[in-house]
Amino acid sequence: MKQCVKMIVGNWKMNGLASGLSEARAVSEALTAEPAAATVGLCPPTTLLDRMARALDGGPVQVGGQDCHAEASGAFTGSVSAAMLADAGARLVILGHSERRAGCGETDADVAAKVGAALQAGLEPIVCVGETLAEHEAGEAVAVVTRQIEGSLPEIPAGKDLAVAYEPVWAIGSGLTPTSDQIAEVHAAIRAALSRRLGEAATAVPILYGGSVNPANAADLLTIDGVDGALVGGASLKAEDFMAIIRAAGPGVAADAQG
Ligand code: PEP
Numbered sequence: 001m002k003q004c005v006k007m008i009v010g011n012w013k014m015n016g017l018a019s020g021l022s023e024a025r026a027v028s029e030a031l032t033a034e035p036a037a038a039t040v041g042l043c044p045p046t047t048l049l050d051r052m053a054r055a056l057d058g059g060p061v062q063v064g065g066q067d068c069h070a071e072a073s074g075a076f077t078g079s080v081s082a083a084m085l086a087d088a089g090a091r092l093v094i095l096g097h098s099e100r101r102a103g104c105g106e107t108d109a110d111v112a113a114k115v116g117a118a119l120q121a122g123l124e125p126i127v128c129v130g131e132t133l134a135e136h137e138a139g140e141a142v143a144v145v146t147r148q149i150e151g152s153l154p155e156i157p158a159g160k161d162l163a164v165a166y167e168p169v170w171a172i173g174s175g176l177t178p179t180s181d182q183i184a185e186v187h188a189a190i191r192a193a194l195s196r197r198l199g200e201a202a203t204a205v206p207i208l209y210g211g212s213v214n215p216a217n218a219a220d221l222l223t224i225d226g227v228d229g230a231l232v233g234g235a236s237l238k239a240e241d242f243m244a245i246i247r248a249a250g251p252g253v254a255a256d257a258q259g
Helices: 018-033 046-055 082-087 098-103 108-120 133-137 141-152 180-204 218-222 239-248
Strands: 007-011 039-043 061-065 092-095 124-129 163-166 207-210 229-232
Touching: 007 092, 007 163, 007 207, 007 239, 018 039, 018 046, 018 061, 018 239, 039 092, 046 061, 061 082, 082 108, 092 108, 108 124, 108 141, 124 141, 133 141, 141 180, 163 180, 180 207, 218 229, 218 239, 229 239
Parallel strands: 007 039, 007 229, 039 061, 061 092, 092 124, 124 163, 163 207, 207 229
Antiparallel strands: none
């Protein structure tokens, strides 16, 4: 049975000009010298995707998009399809981020259609779910993320890679995080929802935690039961901070030392 590999992914959001590529290169160089236990990805703005993919080609850092359209091509001014992301060198794509669910009115059905398009294009979708502060305070986190998982996943063909990120909306960019028990409870609920949906294949799906992960709290967050990695916003913009988070996932094995 395929087991899930730890994953640390940076979401640059709408940050980064060409000058910022040096941070991505620094992460790649540091990981080449000092391999990590986790798969590492960086999701820059679309304008940098192709350049970042070229700059990091052949190295240990995967590159990804932050959204895609559900259609492969057509009259959708301003949008980018999954096939276009893949063509630009992306391996990953973040979908259903709360900033898109709230700011762009994306529904679970919209997210499911995008996940289908991403899989079709050969990308690994990172599907984001998470409750608002009001839902958290009402004790509804498990119900909300379970509903989002059920609604945001299309049929997943066997053998396709998929990741999920639990990102409480109120923890993003706020410096706040849920307690370890709360995170463990929600991750267990996500794992159960994935198992109902995907059967045994669910064991291969990493469930990342996201929301104010930083070098100081990463080691604690990454050892919570059921946490298979992190989706990192602000702290992924600087190589030094991002590397500190990656190191918190533990040391890896150098490619030339693997049997
Ligand atoms: C995010 O937006 O995906 C995120 C986790 O942001 P931050 O780490 O800045 O809270």
